[in-house]
Amino acid sequence: VHESNAVPGLTTKMLSKVVDRVMVGFEDSRQHYPHPERVVVTGTPVRRDFFNDTRREARQKLGLADGKPMVLSYWGSLGADVMNRYMADFIAEEVGEGCPIHHLHGAGRNYAWLTGELGCRGVALTKGGDVEVREYIYDMPLVMAAADLVICRAGASTISELTAIAKPCILVPSPNVTNNHQEKNARVLEQHGAAVVLLEPEIDGKRLYGTAKELLADRDRLTAMSKSLTELSVTDASEEIYQTLIALLK
Incomplete structure (x- = not known):
């Protein structure tokens, strides 16, 4: 059994009583199992193309030649109605300030609504401009590598x-998931100083934008967040899982 969430649900707890090993993404998960001695921290596999480009290489490929920081935001492949309403305010705020950052946002199914709403507010999104809204982001490894800050679900x-x-991040967990597992995922990173967590019912677009600006202005904090994320990461998760299975077979 490979459990990706930071805190497993009842089904996994029941399974952990009968299986030989439970593989989890973070050390913090161990305490939530009735047999912690059977838990192995393997990490969760990540596609290799996420490691293809450095930040500098990715920015060059995207044509970002100036010193402006880049923000990447998205709410999953389907989008999120509430969060995309917040993003309308977020984008209006940054455009009103003269676009101090590069910003790429993936709107999912809310793309038509969001671009229409911005048009009604007089926000013109031009091709090659500092703010870009896409329906879907097909080159996620590249744009994530280029970003200085990611704003997303958990x-x-x-x-x-x-x-x-x-990658430093602001996490807004989805409140519409089983056992509130996204907030539990996010809190693991927050407890290690690796992420900022904001809850959807407690924020709006202006607060989200303000938080992003504060983080981007604090390079020391961004560096510390990156360091904490590195300490939490398991970059060879597939190998760890494989070796765990081989050890069981032996």
Whole structure:
């Protein structure tokens, strides 16, 4: 059994009573199992193309030649109605300030609404401009590598990708998931100083933008967050899982 979430649900707890090993993403997960001695921290596998480019190489490929920081934001492949409403305010704020950052946002199914809403507010998104809204982001490894800050949900795969490449992040966990597992995922990173966690019902677009600006202005904090993420990461998770299985077979 490979459990990606930071805190497993009842089904996994039941399984852990009968299986020989439970493989988890973080050391913090061990305490939540009735047999912690059977838990192996393997990490969660991340696609190798997330490691293809450095920040500098990725920025060059995206044509970012100036010194402006880059923010990447997305709410999953389907988007999120509430969060994309917040992003309308976020984008309006940054455009109103003269676009102090490069910003790429993936809107998912809310793309038509979001671009239409921005148009109604007089926010013109031009091709090659500092603010870009896409329906889907197909080159996620590249744009994530180029980003200085990522704003997103806290699903297991996303957490693993951010941790693997040590990317500072603002996490807004989805409140609509089983056992509130996304907030539990996010809190693991927060407790290690590796992420800022904001809860959807407690924020709006202006607060989200303000938090992003504060983080981008504090290079020391961003560096510390990256260091903490590196300490949490398991970059050879596939190998760890394989070796755990081989040891069981022997």
